[in-house]
Amino acid sequence: MTLPPGTVVRLAPDVRVRAGGAVLVGGSPTRVTRLSARARSLVHDGEVMVGCDESAALARTLLDAGTVLPVRDSLPSPTVDQVTVVVPVKDREAGLDRLLVGLGGAFEVVVVDDCSGDADGIAGVVVRHGARVIRLDRNVGPAAARNAGLRAATTPYVVFADSDVVIDATTVLELVRHFADPRVAAVAPRIRALPGERSWLGRYEAARSSLDLGARSALVRPLSRVGWLPSAVLAVRRDALDAGFDTRLRVAEDVDLVWRLDAAGWLVRYDAALTAHHEHLVTPASWIARKAYYGTGATPLAARHGGLVAPAVLSPSAAVVAVAALAQRRWSVPVLVTAWLTGFVRLNRRLRSPALAAELTAEGARATGAQTSGLLLRHWWPAALLGAVVSRRVRRAVVVAGVLDAAIEYRRTEVDLDPVRFAAARRLDDVAYGSGVWISAVRGRSLRALVPVLPRRR
Incomplete structure (x- = not known):
């Protein structure tokens, strides 16, 4: 599908x-892309501008691979009459009022009252902000x-916003700008x-929220970053x-949908450069319950x-590495070295670049370690x-994995918290979510969400 002339991708x-x-x-998922001499001539300082059929085709190919991202300022600006904001709500009058204040009456807003206890209170907030309400019985x-809100909207773009978030009109319009690419849904x-x-x-939640997907924008695909x-x-193209x-x-x-x-x-x-703010649950009981609730979506998914x-997605060689590392036997180190060398040789045979093959093999080893942890x-x-109750090796593996994971994530995360409480919160986070996964497995009578798989070839 054609990108608008003047679109810049980076x-x-x-x-x-x-x-x-x-x-x-790079890309989503990671891949190696080779550019022809003509394609390289269309890339200037890491950017491609759509100005001819060749540049449009190159930009399209790289966008679809996730190797480049659109420069949002180069995309046409939408108008407010192209957007409807849909807000599902149940018993959150204060949050709803705060959200509608932030939107400033710039858009048509459809509030869907999902059978609140105080329907009149919700309706009063809606009327005060000039929005429209749909009451579910x-x-x-x-x-x-x-x-229900989606069916009521008539505009080409709909932005779903929960009643416990805050977002302004400018951010909404900047989100919708991405739909200038006709393939974006x-x-x-x-x-x-x-x-x-x-x-x-x-x-901790401010730095490691389950809803915060990080500081780097990306093409979103399963089994990618x-x-x-x-x-x-969530902004959507209604027809998609x-x-x-x-x-x-x-849940999930x-x-x-994605x-x-x-x-x-x-x-x-x-688009990580655009920000909305969310009212997180931070009391211990509600926080743990919410994390577990997220985990219960695993089996239905x-x-x-x-x-x-x-x-985890583990290739056969990665599975061998994981087993060898967990076994902690005398043969573990030779197996690990052999697996790494085998992966390196295979990659180098395909890439014809020892340095790149070594780099990607090391990244694969780190990914295997993270997934095993x-x-x-x-x-x-x-x-x-x-296992830790009866096996010293399992205890050692759990302790080492926990310490390394907490140390790596603490260093990676900009968090206003000491290392000890960060580590405690991270382990509670994992235990709560994992408990939800097990609850869903028992309810659904399926262990499918708990079993690693082999990667699919693309």
Whole structure:
């Protein structure tokens, strides 16, 4: 599909340029892209401007691979009459009022009252801000409530915003700007915490919220760095959604929608330079309950999307590495070295670049370590705990994994919290989410969401 003339795309920050610009390493998921001499001549300072058929084709190819990201300022600006904001709400008058104040009456707003206890109070807030209300006579959940608002909208673009977020009109318009690319079906901003919360859990959540997908924009695809988007704020192309959210899901309905859009051939974007703020739960009981609630979406997602929700994606050689590392036997080191060398040789045979092959092999080893640690500490923690009771090797593996994970994430995360409480919060985070996954497995009578899978070839 054609990009507007003048569109500029720029190499994603994590893309590495090799061989004088002839090789690009990156994308969603990571791949090696080779550029012809003609293609290289169209790239200037890491950017491609759409001005002819060749540049449009190159920009399209790289956008679809996630190797480049659109420069938003180069895209045409939408108008306010092209956007409807849909707000599902249940018993959050203060939050709804705060959200509508932030929007400033710039757009048509449809508030879907999902059977609030004080319907008159919700209606009063809606009327005060000149919005429109749809009252549901029974509680149907956020997916069905959003769908009701989607059906009521007549504009080409709809922005779903939960009643516990704050976003301004300028940010909404900047989000919608991405739809100048006719292949983009959905886009979301970065979700940060509302300022002011100073409890230790609040400070952890401000830095490591489940809704915060990080500081780097990305093309969103399952099994890539950004594999889903939260519906706390989600802009969509109305015609791309068909029936909308799956109303059978009370949790993870946003993940399901994004994955269905990707499977249908649409592009989904995460724009980390745009920000909305969310009122996080920070009391211990409510915080742990919410993390576990998120985990209960795993089995329903696995039933719909199979291995996309797997806790780890391990190639046969990576699985051998994981087993050898966990075994902690005399043969473990030779097996690890052999696996690394085998991977290096295979990559070098394909890439014909020892330096790049070594770099990618090392990254694969780090990814395997991170996934193995995640299995022990997050998804398989009940089994790991039982194993630690009877096995010194399992205890050692759990302790080493926990310490290394906390140290690496603490260094990577800009968090206003001491290392000890950060580590404690991170382990509680993992245990709560993993408990939710196990609860969903028991309810759904399926372990599919707990079983690693082999990577799919692309």
